[in-house]
Amino acid sequence: MFHEPSLRKSAQDGTLSRAVLFGIFGLSSRFSKNQAIRGQGHVWSAVARKLVRDDLEHASVENIQACILVGNICLADSQPDSESIFFALANRMAELLKLSIPNPANDAITSEINRRVWWSLYMIDRWGSAGLGLARQIHLGADAPQLPMDEVHFRKLSLSNSSEMLANWKPGIWSHMITLAQIFGDIQDLNRMLVEDEAWEEDQIESRVLSLAEELTSFERDLPPTMGFSSENLGFQQKQGVGRAFVALHLGYHHYATLLYYQYLDQRRPSTPTKRIFTERCKYHAIAFCELISTSAKQGDSEALHNVVGHMTVVSSSVLLHTLLLGDDEELPMARQRLESNFQFLVRLRDIWPSVDLMMKRLITFQNECLRTSQQGTHRFDKWMLKFLLQHALSLDEKDVSQSDGESLRQVYVEDERLLQRSRVTESIICARQQTI
Numbered sequence: 001m002f003h004e005p006s007l008r009k010s011a012q013d014g015t016l017s018r019a020v021l022f023g024i025f026g027l028s029s030r031f032s033k034n035q036a037i038r039g040q041g042h043v044w045s046a047v048a049r050k051l052v053r054d055d056l057e058h059a060s061v062e063n064i065q066a067c068i069l070v071g072n073i074c075l076a077d078s079q080p081d082s083e084s085i086f087f088a089l090a091n092r093m094a095e096l097l098k099l100s101i102p103n104p105a106n107d108a109i110t111s112e113i114n115r116r117v118w119w120s121l122y123m124i125d126r127w128g129s130a131g132l133g134l135a136r137q138i139h140l141g142a143d144a145p146q147l148p149m150d151e152v153h154f155r156k157l158s159l160s161n162s163s164e165m166l167a168n169w170k171p172g173i174w175s176h177m178i179t180l181a182q183i184f185g186d187i188q189d190l191n192r193m194l195v196e197d198e199a200w201e202e203d204q205i206e207s208r209v210l211s212l213a214e215e216l217t218s219f220e221r222d223l224p225p226t227m228g229f230s231s232e233n234l235g236f237q238q239k240q241g242v243g244r245a246f247v248a249l250h251l252g253y254h255h256y257a258t259l260l261y262y263q264y265l266d267q268r269r270p271s272t273p274t275k276r277i278f279t280e281r282c283k284y285h286a287i288a289f290c291e292l293i294s295t296s297a298k299q300g301d302s303e304a305l306h307n308v309v310g311h312m313t314v315v316s317s318s319v320l321l322h323t324l325l326l327g328d329d330e331e332l333p334m335a336r337q338r339l340e341s342n343f344q345f346l347v348r349l350r351d352i353w354p355s356v357d358l359m360m361k362r363l364i365t366f367q368n369e370c371l372r373t374s375q376q377g378t379h380r381f382d383k384w385m386l387k388f389l390l391q392h393a394l395s396l397d398e399k400d401v402s403q404s405d406g407e408s409l410r411q412v413y414v415e416d417e418r419l420l421q422r423s424r425v426t427e428s429i430i431c432a433r434q435q436t437i
Contacts, residue, residue, distance in 0.1 A: 001065060001120045003109050004155055017062040019051035023069030030076070030352045031305070045073045052086070059093040064117055067093070068124065075307055078355040080132055080393035087124050091137050094121055100145045108162035112154055115145045119178055126181045127308055130188055131393035140182070147175040151242050173237075173245045176219075176227060177252060183215050184256045188390060194263060195386045206274055209260060213281075216257055229292070234299060243302030251292055251304055255312040257285040258319060259389060265322050265379040286319035290338045293345050310349045310356035311392035314363045317342045318388070321367055322379055355393075362388060362396040369398055 010016035026045030029037050052066050071086035094100070099118045102111060125138040148154070149165070150172035157165050190208055194200065226233055229250045237246035261282035264275050293313065296302045320342070323335040343360075350356040366388055370379065379385070388396055 001068065001113075001116050003113055003157065005158070006109060006113075017066060019048055019055065019066035020062055020069065022048035022051060023066050023073065026073050027069060027076075045070075045077075048073065056089065059096045061097070061099070061114060061117060064090045064093045064097075064099075064121075068117075068120060071124070071128075072307070075128075075393070076353045076355055078358055078393075083393070084128060084132055084134065087121070087128050088137065091121055091125070094118055100143050102145065107159060108166060109157055109159065112149060112157065116148045116154075116174070118145050119148055119174065123178065123181055126185055126188075128393075130390045131308075131311075133387070133391045133394065136185070147171050147178060149175075151245065152240050155241070170224075173227070173242055173249050176223065177245075177249055179219060180249070180252050180256060183212065183219065184252075184259075186212055186215075187256055187260050191259065191263070191381075191386055191389065194381060195383045202270065205263075209278065212260055213257075216253070216260070220253065231295075234295070234302060238299065238302050243296075243299070244304050247292065247296045247302050248304035248306060248309070251289060251309060251312060254285040254289040254292065255315060258282055258289065258315060261285070262315075262319075262379075262389060263381045265319070266381040268380065283319055283323065286316045287338065289313070289316040290320070290342055294341055297345070305349065305352060307349075307353045307355060308392065310346060310353060310359045313342050313346055313349075314359045314366075314392075315389060317346075317363055318366055318379075321370060325370060358395060359392060362392075365396045365398055372398070 007016065011021065022044045026041055026048050029041030029044060032038050048066065049070050052063070052070050055063060067086045067090035071083045071090065074080070074083035074086060094117070099114050103114075106114065122138050122140075125136050128134075129136045148171070149157075150170050151174060152172070153165050153168070153170070154172070190205075190212065194205070220228070226236055227246075227249075234243060234246060237243050261278045263269070264278040265282060269275050289312065293303075296304065317339055320335050320339045323331050324339065327335060346356060346360050350360065369384070384396075387394065
């Protein structure tokens with residue numbers, strides 16, 4: 001969203017929007033190891049919010065950027081209504097400025113910034129609207145701008161080399177994320193359709209799942225050689241300064257695939273070879289997500305520490321819970337290890353983003369519901385499940401009994417002694433992680 005050399009120069013010259021400057025301060029302070037700087041974060045965030053509110057009647061690219069920064073601050077602080085309002089304001093400003101339409105008068109840097117801002121709004125709309133259970137505001141049409149250029153090229157872009165850079169244009173990680181987000185939107189629509197339909201046409205559902213599965217497979221297959229996931233490519237992208245974005249791309253891929261197949265964890269579904277295959281695919285992608293989190297942590301300076309990765313980790317963990325509660329005995333040790341690893345990562349994210357605490361509580365509520373409904377079948381794909389999977393910005397109430405801590409797990413009535421014993425494994429993991437606060 002920002003051209004780093006231009007941003008730094010504007011900051012040094014004193015020409016950078018103060019709302020943008022304090023928005024950057026407010027967000028970046030969360031990652032500082034200096035407690036004094038971290039302590040000032042809420043002050044800078046408050047200043048950014050006031051500056052944005054004071055200049056709302058002025059539509060500009062910098063004000064759009066400031067709204068996005070402040071919206072993310074609200075997301076981090078579990079203020080979903082404010083988050084949505086700031087993002088909606090940014091969308092409206094972009095419409096007023098006709099940001100999606102190229103302006104021949106703009107230089108190469110300005111044009112690319114405008115493109116990246118517009119696509120940032122698109123990505124936010126895909127995630128933010130789902131997170132609050134709201135309708136999307138941005139729909140792709142013929143006037144959608146060109147995809148963003150490669151991140152490394154963008155960083156090196158200058159007025160003196162723009163012709164050369166544009167001649168060698170190639171898509172970057174952000175472009176591939178956008179392509180994935182389009183598939184994500186279709187997966188969201190499918191899942192909403194499933195919970196709204198009273199009767200499921202299994203053949204039609206299977207056909208749609210297979211179609212989306214092929215889109216995901218084609219996406220992965222068609223990635224450039226340096227974009228497919230491998231330890232070598234991770235090292236390469238890290239040296240390019242985009243290791244975290246590279247990891248985020250592949251986390252997104254596995255998360256979207258997990259959501260596509262998640263419906264097949266529902267034990268009410270007909271037991272067919274297709275269901276078994278799709279169930280295993282769901283578990284595979286949830287495990288791959290977990291392994292990627294661990295791999296990036298070991299690599300150093302390549303972890304994807306975005307707020308929404310917390311929700312993605314919770315969804316991955318819910319699949320691991322399915323294995324812990326219902327899987328074969330030989331699957332349990334590794335499932336437990338992976339779930340513990342996920343919780344360790346969530347605790348780390350919570351230190352940066354307080355809203356991750358809500359996400360962790362959603363997972364605890366989810367487990368309790370699995371135990372409570374164990375006799376009827378866990379992971380039932382209904383409106384409650386849809387809220388768990390997509391509406392990450394909202395709290396998750398139990399369908400029947402409310403709870404919020406590990407102690408209440410002991411009060412859940414479970415007739416199946418084997419299931420009860422397994423539930424204590426997950427309870428011990430959750431309680432151990434809560435004690436690290």
